[in-house]
Amino acid sequence: MTNEIELKLRLPSNCVARVQRSPLLKSLSISPSVTQNLYTVYYDTSNFDLRGNDVAFRLRRSGRRWVQSIKGGGSVAAGLHQRYEWETPVPKPQPDFTKISDPSLIRLFDNADLREQMRPLFITECKRRLRTLRLSGGGEAELCLDQGRIVVGDASMPFCEIELELKSGSPLPLFQLALDLLHTTPLRLENVSKAERGYALAGIKPLPLKATSVQLVAEMSVNEAFKAIAWNCLGHLHSNEAGMLHVGDIEFLHQMRVALRRLRSALNVFSKAFSRAAFAPMAQELRWLAGQFGPARDWDVFVTETLADILPHFSDHPGILPLQKKCEQIRRRHNDEARNAVESAHYTELMLKLGAWLSADSWVAPSDLMGLDNRAGVDGPGGSGGLGGSVKEFAGTLLAHRHRQLKKYNRKLAKLSPAELHEVRILAKKQRYAGEFFAGFYPPKKVKAYIKSLAKLQDILGVMNDTAIIEQLLSEVPGTGDERGEYEAVGIIRGWVASKALTKKLELTNAWVDFDKSNSFW
Structure with a gap:
C-alpha cells in the first residue's frame, strides 16, 4: 500500500503543446518525456457498492501489461488528492481477488455476492506524456500530462489534465510549480477524480456535502491542529465546487x-496563537471570495424561502x-x-496560494517553533492557552473566553439594537464553529447539547437580521411605474x-435561557 499524493490541474486541450515546450518544465x-497509451x-x-465504500x-x-489498482480513503483539497493505493500486476484483463492483501479490503471483497455482481462500469x-521532475x-x-476521454456506453466526456x-x-513545491505554470497556461484545480467523473457520466449526480468532523488528537501541537482544521475546511469547500458549477441545486453554494x-x-481563532499579521493577507483574499458568495446566497434564501412562503x-x-x-x-x-468567480484565474491562484501557505508553515515564527512565544493565551500575555501548552488547553481557554463574552449580553438582551443583536449572532456563530472544531476532545453528548443551543440562538438571530438584509436586497430591484402594484407588493414583503x-424576538428569550442553562463542556 502507498499513500498517493498528487496535485491535479485541468487545462484546455489546445495548451498541451505549450506545456510540453515549457522552458520551466524542461529545466x-x-x-x-515518455508517451504511454493507457x-x-x-x-x-x-448498486455502486464499491463507491458506497469509498x-x-x-x-x-x-502496452501489453495489465495492472490491478484499488484506491480508497483520503481527502481532496486545493487540488491535492491524497488516497491510499494498492497496485499489483495481473496476468489477464479480469479482476484477481487473490492479489488483495490489505485486511480491510480482504473483508470487503470476501463477499461472494459483491464479487459476482462486479461488472465493467x-x-x-x-x-499520457510522463516525465520526472526535480523540485x-x-x-x-512525476508529471503526467493526460489527454483522453471517459466512456460510458454511447456517452463520452473528454479530459485534459496534469497530475x-x-x-x-x-x-509545497507542487503548489509553487503550479503557480509558476499559471502565469503562462490557463490552469484550473481539478478536485474531482476520473473515477468520480465516470460515475457522474454513468448517472450518479454529486450531492451537496456538509462539513466532516476534524480529526484532532490531544498530542497535536497548536500548529498541527490549525493545519488539520484548515485542510478540513478546504476539503469541505472543494467537495461542493463541481456541484456548484454544474448542478442546479443551490445547496452546493x-x-x-x-x-x-x-x-x-479558523484563521480568526488561530491568529490568537500566532502573528495576526501573518494571517492578514490570506484573510483579505478570503474576504474577496466571501464577497462573491454572500449576495448569491442572500438572494437564494430570499427567493426560494421568503418569497416562496409569501406567494401562496x-x-x-x-x-x-x-x-x-x-x-x-x-x-x-x-x-x-x-460561478464566474469560482471559474476565474483569481480563484485558482488563491487556492494554489492557500495550499502553498498551509504547506509552508510560514505563519510560524522561529520563537514559536522553540516554544518560547506564549501569545496564544486569549486572556492576555502568559495565558494558559498559548503555544507553550497543549492544543486542548488552547481550545479550552478560547472557548471559555468566548463563552464569557456571550454571557455578558444576558441582562441587556431585550435592550439591544438590531446592530448589536447582529454582533451577538456573529459571536455565537464563531463560538459554534470553534466548538465544532475542537469537539473531538470532549464528551460528545455535552458538546452536542451546547452546539444545539448555539445553533438555535444563531437561527433566531438570523431571522431577526433578515429585515436589514431584505431591505438591502429590495433596493436592488428596478422600479416601474407601479402599474402592477409592485410598490404595494414590496410593502407586503416588508x-x-x-x-x-x-x-422570533419573543422566542429569543427562551432560547437564551436554554443557552444559559447549557453546561460548558471544556
Whole structure:
C-alpha cells in the first residue's frame, strides 16, 4: 500500500503543446518525456457498492501489461488528492481477488455476492506524456500530462489534465510549480477524480456535502491542529465546487459559503496563537471570495424561502408575481457572478496560494517553533492557552473566553439594537464553529447539547437580521411605474419579514435561557 499524493490541474486541450515546450518544465526534468497509451476499466456493482465504500477498483493496460489498482480513503483539497493505493500486476484483463492483501479490503471483497455482481462500469482512454521532475528543495515528482476521454456506453466526456504526483519531499513545491505554470497556461484545480467523473457520466449526480468532523488528537501541537482544521475546511469547500458549477441545486453554494466561513473563523481563532499579521493577507483574499458568495446566497434564501412562503398567501395580488420574476432574474445574475468567480484565474491562484501557505508553515515564527512565544493565551500575555501548552488547553481557554463574552449580553438582551443583536449572532456563530472544531476532545453528548443551543440562538438571530438584509436586497430591484402594484407588493414583503422578526424576538428569550442553562463542556 502507498499513500498517493498528487496535485491535479485541468487545462484546455489546445495548451498541451505549450506545456510540453515549457522552458520551466524542461529545466526541472531529470528524465525524457515518455508517451504511454493507457486503457483503463473501472468496475462496480449495479448498486455502486464499491463507491458506497469509498473504493475505486480498476484494471489498466499499458502496452501489453495489465495492472490491478484499488484506491480508497483520503481527502481532496486545493487540488491535492491524497488516497491510499494498492497496485499489483495481473496476468489477464479480469479482476484477481487473490492479489488483495490489505485486511480491510480482504473483508470487503470476501463477499461472494459483491464479487459476482462486479461488472465493467466505464472506461478511460488516455494518451499520457510522463516525465520526472526535480523540485525545489530536492524532492521529486512525476508529471503526467493526460489527454483522453471517459466512456460510458454511447456517452463520452473528454479530459485534459496534469497530475503532479509527489515521489519525495514536501507538497509545497507542487503548489509553487503550479503557480509558476499559471502565469503562462490557463490552469484550473481539478478536485474531482476520473473515477468520480465516470460515475457522474454513468448517472450518479454529486450531492451537496456538509462539513466532516476534524480529526484532532490531544498530542497535536497548536500548529498541527490549525493545519488539520484548515485542510478540513478546504476539503469541505472543494467537495461542493463541481456541484456548484454544474448542478442546479443551490445547496452546493450554501455549503461552499459555510466552508469559507469555517475557514475564516479558523484563521480568526488561530491568529490568537500566532502573528495576526501573518494571517492578514490570506484573510483579505478570503474576504474577496466571501464577497462573491454572500449576495448569491442572500438572494437564494430570499427567493426560494421568503418569497416562496409569501406567494401562496398573496397569489391574487397583481404585484407579487411580477416582483417575484424580477427577483428571480437578480438571483440568477448573482449566482452567475458567483460561478464566474469560482471559474476565474483569481480563484485558482488563491487556492494554489492557500495550499502553498498551509504547506509552508510560514505563519510560524522561529520563537514559536522553540516554544518560547506564549501569545496564544486569549486572556492576555502568559495565558494558559498559548503555544507553550497543549492544543486542548488552547481550545479550552478560547472557548471559555468566548463563552464569557456571550454571557455578558444576558441582562441587556431585550435592550439591544438590531446592530448589536447582529454582533451577538456573529459571536455565537464563531463560538459554534470553534466548538465544532475542537469537539473531538470532549464528551460528545455535552458538546452536542451546547452546539444545539448555539445553533438555535444563531437561527433566531438570523431571522431577526433578515429585515436589514431584505431591505438591502429590495433596493436592488428596478422600479416601474407601479402599474402592477409592485410598490404595494414590496410593502407586503416588508411587513411579512418584520412580523417574523417580532415573533422570533419573543422566542429569543427562551432560547437564551436554554443557552444559559447549557453546561460548558471544556
